[in-house]
Amino acid sequence: MVAVRVAVVPTPAGGARLRVLAEDGRPIGGAQVHADLVEAVGVLERAEAPRWVMANTMELYPRLLAAGVTVTRCHDVELAEALLLGYAGRWGEPRGLPAAWARLTGAPVPPDRPPRSRDHQPTLFDAGQSTPGTPSGDDPLDMLVAVHQAQRERMDAIDRPDRFHLLVAAESAGALAAAEMGHAGMPWRADVHSALLTELLGPRQAHGLPPRRLGELSERIAAALGDHRLHPDSPAEVVRAFARAGIRLPSTRSWVLKEIDHPAVPLLLEYKELYRIYTAHGWSWLASWVRDGRFRPEYVPGGVVSGRWATRGGGALQIPKAVRRAAIADPGWVLVVADAGQLEPRVLAALSGDDRLALAGGGGDLYRTLADEVFGGDRKRAKIGMLAALYGQTSGEASTLVAALRRQFPRAVEYVERAARIGESGGLVRSWLGRTCPPATAPAVSGEPDPDEDGESGDLSLSPGRARARGRFTRNFVVQASAADWALALLATLRTGLTGIGAPGDRPELVFFQHDEVMVHCRSEDAPEVVALVERSAASAGRIVFGDTPVRFPLDVATVDCYADAK
């Protein structure tokens, strides 16, 4: 019989212990012991491609990838635990296997281990069976099997189990993709990056001395303000210098400075831009994060409450446009870059079943249609109105614009307003697939008491100010988290499909994922097939997540040599 699911734990000596499971998680037969983890997984994957049940994908899978073994599907017990805890309103409790096992057996719940650092070498201890706080003698494979089985039962017991199963599968697939992306890395030309820095900043100086261009600018800024010396990166100094020149600044933010008519302003703006690149994406960034022609950040699936990914170093999700010129495909290869346009309003249309809004997104530019239907052709206002509805903005003319939207799209607007009301009254909201927002936290952890908070006398209701903030959060959560549901489904479909394209050994590789954008590195001749696959995956993600919906999720797809040319 074909193994549907297989639980796997590594042994300290590089081996593995496996147990075949039925779909519901019940073990079939006893534990198998293998001397070689990589071989055991590789053989079974090729033969039966089961869903691998693992405690933590990001810890185990990189070892398999390093040895050339990929797997198709998994169930990540830790990620599933976090989703289940969140669903139950127990957000923030330890979610690791030892903690889940302790809850199952009624033992004291140990805290989660802190995440390992990036250049941490696995030790016998890490790979081993005992974990701090766990009674030794508990077999990790037994723990894994039992916790997984219990998770399957908990998943079946909640509302909309079909969607929640999808969520766990998508979250797990995301973890596989994250490990694979960390393994592949984004093609990155250090020489191009360095040349770009030199062009912008002047040649690199020794000992972290600021590059010449920054020094020159700061001298000219000082001179323009009648000073001898000035650190333009110190907001306090800049404010003081302007004060001496008779200009009072509330802050030194770019948009504040832009309103000021003074010769130092353009210099200062230029300085800020260059300084930012120098400190955040300069030579030291290059040295820390780019090796062997690849940028390898550390992705953290499920790292953001809304289900978006985070990174633990490298800042992969904030790569400035200016340095994207260094992301260049290998010779003979290209980058297929695809991003979902206007994803959040489209997701709102699907969530709320607002078919009129769905229709408005049918023509490609949703804001354009909105503008023509509601705002007398004013696209800018249409966009502000929609974003105000999604974020809860009330200042300026935002309320008026949202009210206008509501007249034409009552279901969509009511959906987010309802989420806001639930949040304001202290309730929980969920994404379409069931990812749940964290509960309202107890205010004033330390320091100054919140002026908006009158008393801490065990009153669970929120103060008006906090309640409104909470409402904006839950309002946005339902949309942002459901958009993340969709994006994960896209990613999962895409990564599976890619294994069928290209020649073995020269497969397209997923190298980047950023909220609503994916990047595939592939041979030029495979690009058309990849483009078609990405587009199919987007459409299929819409159906998988939202079922039968008229909402379209169009992608902007570009096949380029260089990331900077994608948009």
Next chain:
DNA sequence: AGTTTCATATGG
């Protein structure tokens, strides 16, 4: 000296 918060930038 080490740690935390603030200000400002980047991304979606």
Next chain:
DNA sequence: CTCGCCATATGAAACT
């Protein structure tokens, strides 16, 4: 009185 969501990362400033 103010009122736009989610993040990461850096250096300066403030704090222990």
